[in-house]
Amino acid sequence: MEKETGRIEGFSDGVFAIAITLLVLDLHVPEKDSIKSGNDLLIFIKNQWPTFLAFILSFFSIFIMWVNHHKIFKQIYTRNTGIMFANGLILFLVSAVSYPTALLAQYFNDEASSAVVAIYTGIFVLINLAFNLLWYLASKNKKHLRPGISDIAIRKIHNNYLYGLPIYIFALVFSFWIPAISLLIILGLWIFWALSSGKIEMSMKE
Template structure:
């Protein structure tokens, strides 16, 4: 195990997250202003209004990847050592992250052309589920018996984070079921899930701080 390698892993991971987020915006195509129908204000406004599925898919995916990056950063702030298994699990997570723009584009295109269609939303929810599973595998491998964490890591803090991350696969399984029923509700729940995971372990961190003050 190497303590110095964590910085390199974080830097590489940050680059992959940045590329994935950048690719998301490429799914939003600017209007072809060579079209005379789009030269007027009304024509351009109609075009932009019709792009709302692309914008919704972009916002949802940006929130998902952004929150994933925040949690990845917080995770590695607690990880002190790196081994080959951790590197492999991290690469698996990044593999799912970097293909995320594809189901995003697919969801936007099908929703714009056929709002009642469910296939793209189902595929999108499967990718979300895989993200949650990979993230849990990465964290649980590193945190099991403080395998790769600081030796003085707060056990209550670690347990609280583990519990909150455990919700991820189950929430995304629920989202997968929703994708078969109502695509709009499915996307809304994905956004709410991103908010839920924005600040993992916050309560436990506060508890740890109060315990230190009491000590």
């Protein structure tokens, strides 16, 4: 079977690259006249820690999403309108990550921390739902998938994305009480999604 998703994957890679590049725009150097010594520079950098935290969290979140997106399209060989629009939804949400990242960098260390963390975790809940939608639309008819993929492999990938959803929702709910814990959950999800991409790779061999 000839693979028909090359243009989708190429376009998606471009959007992921732009989205991850936009994150660096929130990293600012101090005004030249405001720094008189090395100590002033260190104090400025120290006070910018929410910005660096937001950048690191979002960079690796988008990177791991790109890895999983690449792996899932190793399984998808043909496309229809539903698959294309579900993929477009993923790209729309990924491209929007820079905005809640900027909010997190600006307001995490003040009274608005619960609200900005809720917005930040909320975008990842939506992205996870979009990934689940993409795989559902692709896998409900095996003709869209790589030749020879087993029902067990399809179910493993489905469960892999589905299991991440309640964790994201838990992080969203927890953001209203202890925002820092929600960010730690997001950090833990790096590991989950990194490992999950390995599961998808293993499913390809089944």
